[in-house]
Amino acid sequence: MQELNDILNLIDSYLGSSFWFPYVLIGTGLFFTIYLKFPQIRYFGFALRVVKGKFDKSDDEGDTSHFQALATALSGTVGTGNIAGVALAIHIGGPAALFWMLVTAAVGMCTKFVEVTLSHKYREKTSDGTMAGGPMYFMKNKMNMKWLAAAFAVATVLSSFGTGSLPQINSISNTLNATFGINHMLTGAVLAVLLGFVIIGGIHRIAKVTEKLVPSMALIYFVGAFAVILYNYDQIIPSFISIFADLFTGSSATGGFLGASIAFAFNKGVGRGLFSNEAGQGSAPIAHASAKGHEPISEGMVAILEPFIDTIVICTITGLVLLSSGVWSEKHVNDFQMSDLTILEQLDISDQTEEGKKVLYDYIAGTGTLPLYNGGLIADDGKLISSATFVHARSLAEEVKVTKNGKLFSGETQIVDGRPVDPEIGFTGKSLVHSAPLTALAFGRGFFGEGGTYIVSIGILLFAFSTAISWSYYGDRAMTFLFGNGSVIYFRIVYVIGFFVASFTDTTIIWSLAGIAIAVMTLPNLFGLLYLRKDMKQTLDDFWIGFKNEYPDEKTPE
Known part of the structure; x- marks a missing residue:
């Protein structure tokens, strides 16, 4: 698993985690923000009127409202992305990473407007009478680049697993196991059956489920989040200050957190921001292409609301929960994941001194080296007899105990290059925690006490399950584009099986895979948007001319 994760991280280092990827993503959004004169601001109020159905017509073609x-x-x-992704971004990049998530969302509102408009404009009706759209259709129908369209469709299928299926069930099973002790495979099996039941009904059943699920899950999550934020009301202002204080210097070390450079905060903030709202990835346009409408701009305006709700509202709330509760920089007892663990020779080092923090940070950041442990590691009833230093989840681990198959271990186990040879050997102890388990800990620091962790479990279940539902639709539209309607059933079968398998797979592997999938889908989509920039502007100008003629008494933002 570690070798696979190393390979995935190497690939991702040239794509989503590369220095240039955030600039391409944000740069595209900034270009269209200026080119179209800040549509995410000017059209925000109008978008609310559209989504309420004010300008709908009875003969509009489409499958959904x-x-x-x-x-x-x-x-x-x-x-x-809203629960685990924010926690991961702050864990790696510190509070400053949250700022870059919000910047990504602000420009992403414009990117989403453009990609949805073009996808809706060049959508097609399939042989079964349903609508099919997305970037692959404007690449084929307008750009005449069938090869690029096919490449994007393949990337969409891969991303449906890397973004929509695998990391979602992984977070669900990990959270339910940590909170209720429910077996990972049991969680995966039950939810895989439910997923299959929903997606077999296609977009009509998916739309009926999601329109009820989304408002319900948001309400539950908000209640739990504000129970933490208001409980720690004295930390609200310091939390906001921490987001901006180290913005141009990187996040300072505090508690068990060893600090992060500005590059780390920027890269992880943008990356997690994209994973959260998917602006520029080209996924949401596939859903919007099914909407009823006689022209594409209005649906593009509806899409402006997505990054605002998803990232600027929900991710900010999650970030405030994490920062105000203080859990993000504290060490907690947890089961160590091997992909996050390195065993070093015994070092006389502390993360409570400036010198120790620098040595550890340089090692974790890859700019320094420390001697890896090689040889036998002896334990008695879980307690270490041998001397070694453990680094887990970017922190110096404490009170480490050795386990085998979940039970305290006595005896000797071999360590090679800082990792145990025996796959049944595990470790527990105190270290920093990231992803969904960190958010669960934060929700336990509010008015509901430990009961707040249940809200995260319910939130993860609803949020992540609904994401898997929607991404199944994105994948089957891509399969329809590539191989026709007959291929969809086979895709759904593999999708459900993959959903089950990911419920008991290492979390770090899943996040690494998701990062790659996002990048290989985003890059051709951004190229297509820039290629069709004049088409987009002309479509927007034509819309307002037609709108003013049809609704002369309506106030417009133009």
């Missing part, structure tokens, strides 16, 4: 399309797209974006 504006609200259903928005709910389906939101259910695809509001998932583990």
Whole structure:
């Protein structure tokens, strides 16, 4: 598993985690923000009127209403990125990473407007009478680049697993196991059956489920989140200050957190921001292409609301929960994941001194080296007899105990290059925690006490499950584009099986895979948007001319 994760991280280092990827993503959004004169601000109020159905017509072609399309797209974006992704971004990049998530969302509102408009404009009706759209259709029908369209469709299928299926069930099973002790495979099996039941009904059943699921899950999550924020009201202002204080210097070390450079905060903030709201990835346009409408701009305006709700509202709330509760920089007892663990020779080092913090940070950041442990590691009833230093989850681990098959271990186990040879050997102790378990800990620091962790479990279950539902639709539209309607059933079978298998797979592997899938889908989509920039502007100008002629008494933002 570690070798696989190393390979995935190497690939991702040239794509989503590369220095240039955030600049391409944000740069595209900034270009269209200026080119179209800040549509995410000017059209925000108008978008609310559209989503309410004010300008709908009875003969509009499509499969879903504006609200259903928005709910389906939101259910695809509001998932583990909002709960686990924010926690991972702050864990790696510190509070400053949250700022870059919000910047990504602000420019992403414009990117989403453009990609949805073009996808809706060049959508097609399939042989079964349903609508099919997305970037692959404007690449084929307008750009005449069938090879690029096919490449994007393949990337969409891969991303449906890397973004929509695998990390979602992984976070669900990990959280339910940590909170209720439910077996990972049992969680995966039950939810895989439910997933199969929902997606077999296609977009009509998916839309009916998501339009009820999204408002319900948001309400539950908000109640739990504000129970923490208000309970720690004295930390609200310091939390906001911490987001901006180290913005241009990187996040300072505090507690068990060893600090992060500005590059880390920027890269992880943008990366997690994209994983959260998917602006520029080209996924949500597939859902919006099913919406009823006689022109594409209005659906593009509806899409402006997505990054605002998903990231600016929900991710900010999650970030405030994490920061105000203080759990993000504290060490907690947890089971160590091997992909996050390195065993070093015994070192006379502490993370409570400036010198120790620097040595440890340099090692974790890859700019320094420390001697890896090689040889036998002896334990008695879980307690270490041999001397060694453990680094887990980017922190110096404490009170480490050795286990085998979940039970305290006595005897000797071999360590090679800092990792145990025996796959049944595990370790527990105190270290920093990331992803969904960190958010669960934060929710336990509010008015509901430990009961707050149940809200995260319920939130993860609803958020992530709804994301898996929506991404199944994205994948089957891509399969329809590539191989026709007959291929969809085979895709759904593999999708459900993969969903089950990921319930008991290492979390770090899943996140690494998701990062790659996002990048290989995003890059051709951004190229297509820039290629069709003049088409987009002309479509927008034509819309307002037609709108003013049809609704002369309506106030417009133009």
